[in-house]
Amino acid sequence: MNEKNRHESVKSAVSDEILHDHNHDGIDRRGFLKCMAWAGTGAFCVIKGGVLKSYSLSGLPFIGGHEHKGDLTFVQISDSHMGFDKAANPDVVGTLKAAVEKVNALPAAPAFMLHTGDISHLSKSGEFDTVDQLLKAASTKDIFFVPGEHDVLNDDGKQYLERYGKGTQGSGWYSFDKNGVHFVGLVNVLNLKAGGLGSLGGEQLEWLEKDVKHLSKSTPIVVFAHIPLWSVYPEWGWGTDDSAQALSYLKKFGSVTVLNGHIHQTMQKVEGNITFHTAASTAFPQPKPGQAPSPGPMKVPEDQLRTLLGVTNVTSVRGKHPLAVIDENLV
Amino acid sequence: MKKQTWILSMAVLLAAFAFATRPANTFAATPDDKSASEVAVKIDNFSFSPATITVPAGTTVRWTNHDDIPHTVVSDDKTFKSKVLDTDEQFTYTFTKPGTYNYFCSIHPKMTANVVVQ
Numbered sequence: 345m346n347e348k349n350r351h352e353s354v355k356s357a358v359s360d361e362i363l364h365d366h367n368h369d370g371i372d373r374r375g376f377l378k379c380m381a382w383a384g385t386g387a388f389c390v391i392k393g394g395v396l397k398s399y400s401l402s403g404l405p406f407i408g409g410h411e412h413k414g415d416l417t418f419v420q421i422s423d424s425h426m427g428f429d430k431a432a433n434p435d436v437v438g439t440l441k442a443a444v445e446k447v448n449a450l451p452a453a454p455a456f457m458l459h460t461g462d463i464s465h466l467s468k469s470g471e472f473d474t475v476d477q478l479l480k481a482a483s484t485k486d487i488f489f490v491p492g493e494h495d496v497l498n499d500d501g502k503q504y505l506e507r508y509g510k511g512t513q514g515s516g517w518y519s520f521d522k523n524g525v526h527f528v529g530l531v532n533v534l535n536l537k538a539g540g541l542g543s544l545g546g547e548q549l550e551w552l553e554k555d556v557k558h559l560s561k562s563t564p565i566v567v568f569a570h571i572p573l574w575s576v577y578p579e580w581g582w583g584t585d586d587s588a589q590a591l592s593y594l595k596k597f598g599s600v601t602v603l604n605g606h607i608h609q610t611m612q613k614v615e616g617n618i619t620f621h622t623a624a625s626t627a628f629p630q631p632k633p634g635q636a637p638s639p640g641p642m643k644v645p646e647d648q649l650r651t652l653l654g655v656t657n658v659t660s661v662r663g664k665h666p667l668a669v670i671d672e673n674l675v
Numbered sequence: 676m677k678k679q680t681w682i683l684s685m686a687v688l689l690a691a692f693a694f695a696t697r698p699a700n701t702f703a704a705t706p707d708d709k710s711a712s713e714v715a716v717k718i719d720n721f722s723f724s725p726a727t728i729t730v731p732a733g734t735t736v737r738w739t740n741h742d743d744i745p746h747t748v749v750s751d752d753k754t755f756k757s758k759v760l761d762t763d764e765q766f767t768y769t770f771t772k773p774g775t776y777n778y779f780c781s782i783h784p785k786m787t788a789n790v791v792v793q
């Protein structure tokens with residue numbers, strides 16, 4: 345992508361705020377709800393009761409109450425790409441540190457963190473070591489991972505499994521329960537087929553079906569995986585071939601939140617009982633779907649970079665569904 | 676005599692022209708293997724370019740990654756499989772048998788291309 349295109353796509357991202365008609369009380373739950381929470385606009389998003397609300401950052405002190413409080417608060421970070429050193433961000437160490445500081449500055453320490461993959465850029469052990477070291481400074485030591493395609497290069501994920509996959513199934517999928525919420529970490533970056541998208545595979549789908557089968561319908565479910573489990577932009581590979589089957593096992597639940605990374609920008613969609621959310625990268629932004637020749641790293645002016653990177657703060661309130669998802673930028 | 680000189684100079688000129696218009700990369704063969712030729716494929720903007728190349732058996736294809744993101748070169752039937760190629764890294768494979776070789780980037784499987792060996 346040339347410089348001109350890069351700058352144009354940034355400009356359009358910043359000026360083209362997809363904020364909603366605030367006079368509308370209810371947004372059609374089945375409609376395509378999308379919030380490009382480009383932090384540069386000073387906007388962030390909260391989903392409650394299937395309705396998405398957006399606030400300006402200047403309004404943060406006024407809404408700090410119930411959205412921030414709950415039975416369970418956790419943070420999602422994603423796409424650290426440790427080892428990346430190109431123009432789009434020559435200091436991925438610095439921006440991951442800033443993300444950790446952002447987490448540590450939250451009013452209350454989160455119960456745990458999720459890292460939705462692309463921990464490293466080239467699956468090098470030194471890159472994983474650096475991320476592990478930087479995350480030690482976080483206010484929570486409890487971190488759950490799923491791999492990105494950059495974490496399983498050359499060895500089909502062997503090193504990833506040794507480092508982060510203890511006690512997991514197959515290529516690293518697993519589930520756990522926290523405060524009545526059922527979390528499922530899925531792997532959709534291995535055994536990718538020519539011309540295809542992300543892939544979960546038969547063995548994992550079978551496991552998922554069994555994993556959620558005996559849960560009560562009122563159990564809030566959080567699914568997290570690297571590549572989006574909804575069709576964001578298949579032309580750029582931003583989707584998962586067999587995600588529909590996975591989601592069919594979750595139809596019976598009242599509240600399902602799906603958290604992904606991979607596309608290095610925040611985007612949300614509500615469809616029926618399922619809220620989809622992608623997190624920003626801590627390393628570099630990528631262009632909006634189709635607005636550049638390719639999804640490669642987007643070079644933005646230095647003073648804008650940290651406004652396009654971020655962390656995601658998620659709160660669950662018992663008995664109140666679904667979860668509140670708030671994106672915060674690094675500055 | 677004059678006519679012969681003219682024919683000779685035309686022949687030299689034609690040879691020079693043919694030489695000049697051949698793709699530069701066909702001259703990149705290793706010095707100890709004079710019969711082999713080499714063809715370059717660029718990896719740029721999440722695509723292989725050219726997406727299809729037709730080469731004679733014995734041709735070596737050299738892929739170079741020009742993106743800021745790593746890619747791989749993997750044939751659908753795993754006949755050849757590169758390690759991950761970071762920016763500016765290369766992979767070569769010599770095609771000895773005729774056939775159509777479909778390949779893709781195993782990290783970004785939407786990136787597909789092929790080599791036709793005659």
